[in-house]
Amino acid sequence: MKISTLILAAGKGTRMKSKLLKVLHPLAGKPMLWHPIDQITQLSDQKPVVVVGYQADAVKQTLGDLAEYVVQEEQLGTGHAVMQAEPLLAGKSDLVLILFGDMPLVTTKTLSALIDKQKNNPGPVSMLTVIADDPRGFGRIVRNDRGEVEAIVEEVDCTPEQRAITELNISMYCFQAEWLWKHLPKIPISAKGEYYLTDAVSLAVAEGFSVNSLILEDPDEAVGINNRVHLAYAQKVMQRRINEKWMLAGVTITNPDVTYIEPEVTISIADKAEAEDILLAELTRALDALPAGKRVMLKLTLPEKPNLYKSLADHDRVMRVVALSGGYSREEANSRLSQNSDVIASFSRALSEGLSADQSDEAFDARLAAYIGYFMGITDNCCGAMGYNCSSKLGRS
16 A cells, blocks of 8 residues: 655744744754655655745755755645645555654654554544643544544633543554545635645545544654754653664663764664774874864773774874773772763863863863773763763664
8 A cells, every 4th residue: 555645834933933944944854854754764665755935945954855845935825735645546445544853752653553553444544632631722522422532622612611621632544545635625624714634634525535533552652843842842751762772782871862963873882892993083183173283192992902092192293102000990980080070071081172271181081081980891871971972873782
């Protein structure tokens, strides 16, 4: 069964109070819109289609060939946005999955379940809903005595009884493609002069079809980002998910609350030889970034590594390499790391930016000692003290 995917991303997002389009704000190191695209590329062989409007060129330049694009010149509602994609998608698939670019926390697992729900639905549409005490402006799901979806009532139109309903429409749908394209022109214009996709659901109910629904297990997947508070919350959720994925895969993260790993980072389990190669490359990069004319003495707190010592000693920024009596014990290394946590915490910046002229050789030595200690297995607590860089470079079981 062929599936087309459509992401609505034409709005301005004025509540972000930014010149940057809402769906281009960074989230976990990627534009917000990248995340739903990444999720749905695992579900369909077809490229997703993104409906753009405001700053359309910026979206295209940012995402490039990750998607195809159609332009909604006037923002006349969600139903109108879907109408713009008909010339590109009609006749190309059996199902059309529709979601929003400002809801980046929805997962592939959930979207796949929604598609499966519609595959087994004789009716034209299946939809995602969520149970939540805070409605956040979402429409309410009204069900009949048989528990079937009877209507979606927008919050502004709710009666007091309907406002008390806790099942909410999050506006993610999977439609029978042929039915959708046939019925879009039947969507009535609202009092605001707009066309709403929720009215397509009403058309299905009016024709006597059963509308299937899937209730989210994780309410966080329904979070829509409208302002920077929402963005910060989404960042926290995504960070937690990524860190938990790696910890369950065997990577030790001692303080996940302050550990940041981007979604495309790959963590591999390296043996000692591989670790030494990675370490040498990173230390060489840090040395290369030193200000012109600055040279340092390296104090290595690890068991003898002649090849590593020689490679570092040959670097033109290194005056001398000193091995400290065969390397510290794990307990001694841990103690030294805790004593130097202030310089360790900024080591990741030293790698990417180089040391400024006013930073001492001693500070650089402490950072190198911490870095080497972690990578070569002398200590386990460097990762938490340094933040995230060490865990994004190499995972150890």
